[in-house]
Amino acid sequence: MIIKDIISKEIMEQSGYSPSEPAAAIRMDANENPFTLPSSLKKKLFQRMSEIELNRYPEAGAPKLRAKFAGYYGVDKDMVMLGNGSDELIQVLCMAMKGKVNGILVPAPTFVMYRIIGVNAGNKIVEVPLDKDFDLDIDAMCAPISPVFPSLIFLSCPNSPTGNLFSIEKIEALAKNTPGLVVIDEAYADFSGQTLIGLIKKYDNIVFLKTLSKLGLASMRLGFLIGNPEIVAQLDKVRLPYNINCLSQITADFFLDNRQEFLSQLGRIIDNREKLFFRMKEIDKIMPYPSSANFIFFSCAFDSDRIYEKLVEAGIIIKNLNSGLTRNCMRVTVGTPEENEAFLNALKSAVSEQGE
Ligand SMILES: Cc1ncc(COP(=O)(O)O)c(C=O)c1O
Structure with missing residues (x-):
């Protein structure tokens, strides 16, 4: 069997979408809600599922x-x-x-x-x-x-x-x-x-x-x-x-x-997004763009692959978009306050190392 004779050229040419990036303690790459449901609600849901x-x-x-x-x-x-x-x-x-x-x-x-x-x-x-x-x-x-x-x-x-x-x-x-x-x-x-x-x-x-x-x-x-x-x-x-x-x-x-419970988490994410945005703005050589979503897009004044690697070393995964129109750009999902703090610290130290 010759694969290229049976699989279409357009599919053969693709590298494929792989959301599974290296395992990391802090995942800020997939634009998920960082908060889980309160355990009392989870219990209620699992009870319904058991039927x-x-x-x-x-x-x-x-x-x-x-x-x-x-x-x-x-x-x-x-x-x-x-x-x-x-x-x-x-x-x-x-x-x-x-x-x-x-x-x-x-x-x-x-x-x-x-x-x-x-x-x-x-x-x-x-x-x-x-x-x-x-x-x-x-x-x-x-x-x-x-x-x-x-x-x-x-x-x-x-x-x-x-x-x-x-x-x-x-x-x-x-x-x-x-x-x-x-x-x-x-x-x-x-x-x-x-x-x-x-x-x-x-x-x-x-x-x-x-x-x-x-x-x-x-x-x-x-x-x-x-x-x-x-x-x-x-x-x-x-x-x-x-x-x-x-x-x-x-x-x-x-x-x-239970929509109120879910929707109340949105307000927290939006507040955290604004705090994260202003803190990112204070970092030299990083340019965050205002966001209407649960993530922040930003560009770096140098090769974003290097920042990405440093963040991975610190156990943090964000989205590195470094190619074509988004050269040296990245996207970070708004996390919990603790995750955002860990990201900001790792980003600051990654940026300062670039200048050394
Ligand atoms: C713009 C946009 N549309 C759709 C989706 C897919 O969402 P779903 O999880 O419902 O498949 C995503 C996921 O990240 C997205 O960013």
Whole structure:
């Protein structure tokens, strides 16, 4: 067997996404919520889980949950679809697109999975650099829309890794200009104090992605797609029948019943983000950018690989983005106050060593 004769060229050429970086005591690379649930609540959740009938399939399509989350997001139940994380919903979108010839348009830099999943599903990817403020370059984004429009435009809002919101006027201009689908990924919207979900009433070609991963439930893999019911009905055919396992279904229901507890952690993360940002600003040769998410994007005045290695030696993992448009840039997830302090100390000493 010759692998290259059976595996597609696009997949052979990829290095693959590997979230499993070296084991470290402090992980600040994956934009998770650093706080766990109080043990009394955990007990309640595990109690509910103990009632699962392990020999039975989960409820296909999770209709009751769809209805409950539709209420939570303020939309009709046939506008919601659940995914095994929003990653699965990105995959569903990329798989469903007609002929896949028109490709996928994304700003750059942005969430890497749009490109990886898009290519794996056989799509062409067009990347357009953001402007100097990390906002959409609307003229450059509109250029690949004509004469052949992309099937999908992915906009992470707030954007990862840069942490900023795109301007609403530019998002609307894109939606008006393209006959394709504009996907607004609000994975981090809870940290920004803004959701654009209202746009769903105005544009039938906008769909939204949401996730519980950033709110404290990353282990449970729960994502949501919200959009026009005709599109949702078609996308739902691509989804695997039992994509949300029983544990995740119970947890999603539990989230809604206890949402105040989860949401109260957000306020703490936002406070800690602001403190971390100001402390990072005080470090020479480090330039943090304001963030509307649960992480901070920053650039270094020297090779960020060296900083990364020093942080790893100190037992801290953050995201090193050192290539192309994000040369010498890094992204750190807001951790607990103790984790943030450990990161700041390690960063300061890594920076001071560069000058020696
Ligand atoms: C912008 C963005 N969208 C989607 C996801 C995927 O989230 P999920 O855990 O729901 O698959 C992430 C994960 O980091 C992300 O950063």
